Amino acid sequence: MDLFAVAINxxxxxxxxxxVSCPYICSRRLDHGVLLVGYGSAGYAPVRMKxxxxxIIKNSWGEKWGENGFYKICRGRNVCGVxxxxxxxxxxxxxTQ
Structure with missing residues (x-):
């Protein structure tokens, strides 16, 4: 997978x-830049039955934040404007010759 710079709220x-962070209400007013480094699926979502x-987002706040410096946010609904x-x-x- 390629790396992508993305903006997020x-x-x-x-x-x-x-x-996995799946906030139902999150503004799409973008205020932070991060690096999108991958994707996956895990956990159980009762609404989707799957x-x-x-x-997977790499943040600049250091390894002590989140999951060793990474953040997992729901994919497919433009959550927080990602x-x-x-x-x-x-x-x-x-x-060059």
């Missing part, structure tokens, strides 16, 4: 200690 990140899909502003870089090697 960090209000629920401030109290995150682990698991596992919860999530994004899908709103995404960017990546494509590197191209050129020859």
């Amino acid at each position: 960090a209000v629920f990140m401030q109290t995150y200690i682990g698991g 596992e919860k899909p999530y994004w 899908d709103s502003m995404v960017s990546t870089v494509a590197a191209v090697q050129t020859s």
